[in-house]
Amino acid sequence: MVTLLLVDDQAMVRGALGALLELEPDLEVVAQAADAAAAVTAAAAARPDVCLMDIQLPDEDGIAATTRVLEASPGTRVLIVTTFARPGYLRAALDAGASGFVVKDAPAEALAEAVRHVHAGLRVVDPALAEASLFDGANPLSAREVDLLRLALEGMSVASMAARVHLSAGTVRNHLSSAIGKTCTHNRSQAARVAREKGWI
Incomplete structure (x- = not known):
């Protein structure tokens, strides 16, 4: 039996995902979490085989949460399951230690197979996203540029940005x-x- 931790901020999505996966005879949901902090706590307590992690969480992104989950439960493998099919997210997730990256519109059977493959120690990546990542290249932005573009998304002026980042x-x-x-x-x-569209920020 492959034990699962589901991490998604939408209760309905978690419920639907859990119901679909538990139709499989070899998969069992043992814990759920709505944010990164709860995911880390659940991972440490339940020690699941696989954590299905969303990227958009209310307290921090799922990529940062992936690192923390793996620290809390080193035997757990993380599979990113998201609606945000962005090449930059894929690279960042794999760099953070995720074992796979699939999009939420994948068929239930494909998701179950992805879980099994990740549990077996293999890497699973959505093919279209892998191709886009290959041709889009790595994130060319520096850490400071990323910070400033995030502030630009908030509509902040140059003067306000300067004050914020000193x-x-x-x-x-x-x-x-x-x-x-x-x-x-x-x-x-x-x-x-x-x-943002490329997943660089």
Whole structure:
């Protein structure tokens, strides 16, 4: 029997996912969590074989949560299950230690097979996303550029960004200019949107 931890902030999604997976004779849901903190606690207590992790969680993203779950329960394998099929998320998830990455619109049978493969020590990646990741390349943005583009998504002015990150306005403009160039866009708002679509921020 493969034991499972389901992590998703939507109770209805968790319930549906659990019901589908428990139709399989060799899969058993032993714990559920609605956020990253609860996921870490549940992983430490239940020591599940596989954790199915969403990316969008209320307290922190599922990629950061993956690292914490693996620290709490080293024998657990993490399978990212998300609606956000973005190449940057795939790379970040695998770098964080995830064993697989599938999208939520996959058939139930495919998800069950992905769980079994991950449990067996194999890697599972959505084929279309793997292809996109291969051709889109790695995230070209620096950590500082990522931080500033996140603030740009909030509609923050350069002066406000500078105050938030404790840099001069000129330095912030330089970082934003670099990010705009790397994303082949015309302004910081466009750069932030492109970076988000690719899963870089």
